[in-house]
Amino acid sequence: xxxxxxxxxxxxxxxLQKFEIDLKVRNLSKGTIYHYVxxxxxxxxxxxxxxxxxxxxxxxxxxxxxxTQDYKANTQYNIRKWTKAFFTWLxxxxxxARSPFDKVHLSRKEDIHKVTLTDIEVETLRDSCTSNKEIxxxxxxxSTGLRVSELxxxxxxxxxxxxxxxEVYSQKxxxxxxVYLDAKALKHIQDYRKELDNKGxxxxxxxxxxxxxxxNQTAIQNIIHKLSHKSKINKKITVHTFRKTFxxxxxxxxxxxxxxxxxxxHASVETTVKNYVDIDKDELKNEYRKLNS
Numbered sequence: 001x002x003x004x005x006x007x008x009x010x011x012x013x014x015x016l017q018k019f020e021i022d023l024k025v026r027n028l029s030k031g032t033i034y035h036y037v038x039x040x041x042x043x044x045x046x047x048x049x050x051x052x053x054x055x056x057x058x059x060x061x062x063x064x065x066x067x068t069q070d071y072k073a074n075t076q077y078n079i080r081k082w083t084k085a086f087f088t089w090l091x092x093x094x095x096x097a098r099s100p101f102d103k104v105h106l107s108r109k110e111d112i113h114k115v116t117l118t119d120i121e122v123e124t125l126r127d128s129c130t131s132n133k134e135i136x137x138x139x140x141x142x143s144t145g146l147r148v149s150e151l152x153x154x155x156x157x158x159x160x161x162x163x164x165x166x167e168v169y170s171q172k173x174x175x176x177x178x179v180y181l182d183a184k185a186l187k188h189i190q191d192y193r194k195e196l197d198n199k200g201x202x203x204x205x206x207x208x209x210x211x212x213x214x215x216n217q218t219a220i221q222n223i224i225h226k227l228s229h230k231s232k233i234n235k236k237i238t239v240h241t242f243r244k245t246f247x248x249x250x251x252x253x254x255x256x257x258x259x260x261x262x263x264x265x266h267a268s269v270e271t272t273v274k275n276y277v278d279i280d281k282d283e284l285k286n287e288y289r290k291l292n293s
Contacts, residue, residue: 012044012051019089029172039079040086051090054100063104116245121233128231132192134223137207139185141239145246145264146179147172148217148239154206159189170265177265247272 016037023033044051046065047058066076080101087099117125122142129135140151149171158167164181181189189206196208205214220239228237235241243264250260261272 012041015051015090015095016041016044016086019086022089027174029174032172035078036082036085039082043083051087052096054087056100056102056104059100059104114244114248115235115237115241116248117233117235117237117241121231121235122245124231124233125227125237128227132188132195133207134227136185136188136192137220137223138227138242139188140181141242142246143182143185144168144179145243145250146239147243147265148220150265151207151220151239152215152217155204156193156206157204159206161186161190168265173265173267175265177262179263 019040020033020037023036028036043062044054046062047054049058063076063080066079071079084099084101087096087101090096091099122138126135126138129138137151140146144166146154146168147170150168153169153171154166158169159181160166164183164186166179166181167176168179169176193206196202201208201212203212203214207215207220209215209219224237224239224242228235247260247264250263251257257269257272261269264272266272
């Protein structure tokens with residue numbers, strides 16, 4: 001039994017390592033790779049079987065267990081997606097004849113209420129800022145809809161002050177795109193950098209942390225959390241909230257969905273419309289009446 005268990009562990013580990021290498025070759029982000037591999041490992045560890053001998057019943061057994069845990073429906077959906085991907089890879093590489101996930105019908109992903117900020121709420125957050133860095137970060141997020149990882153990695157040379165734009169490299173998509181700064185964002189970035197220059201602080205990175213090194217993602221989220229708490233806005237506000245607010249505002253102002261998608265760095269327009277654009281019911285009613293008047 002010990003030998004069998006050891007062999008099972010070895011084959012699972014070996015194939016998970018090959019799966020991970022394949023994901024790296026595809027140039028997926030570290031976070032994405034982690035979820036795919038870690039959740040597949042948890043699944044195999046729970047059923048205590050070789051991935052080559054996993055059955056449909058094992059899948060149902062595991063996800064009936066997952067449903068008893070304190071996971072939200074969307075988290076359960078993602079766990080299934082990440083785990084299923086490993087068995088799809090096994091099938092595509094001819095390690096198994098068919099995926100045990102075939103014909104397994106599990107709960108669907110719930111529609112998430114898109115939390116966005118009103119113009120007044122954005123101004124309230126801006127009023128809560130107590131430093132040039134804070135207001136520069138708020139205005140940059142509001143103007144561009146950047147991901148938190150993208151904001152953290154920005155360098156001063158990425159900013160074209162003349163054309164009011166930023167050349168962004170996404171760690172997630174491994175692609176470059178251009179986003180644009182409004183007058184507020186441009187001014188407060190300049191004020192923040194001038195302050196650093198006056199203090200004799202020089203860095204290639206646009207935003208710095210407490211030790212004057214590149215700011216990290218947690219520090220950015222902490223700034224947003226602090227300002228959210230201080231402003232007493234009754235919403236859960238994160239960097240992603242600004243991203244959704246930006247998308248909804250652009251769409252509301254008349255920008256085509258494809259253009260909004262390109263500014264956000266999405267691979268598909270469907271992702272933008274489904275997960276980021278929030279259209280108010282009153283706006284839908286007004287649009288409908290315009291078209292049918």
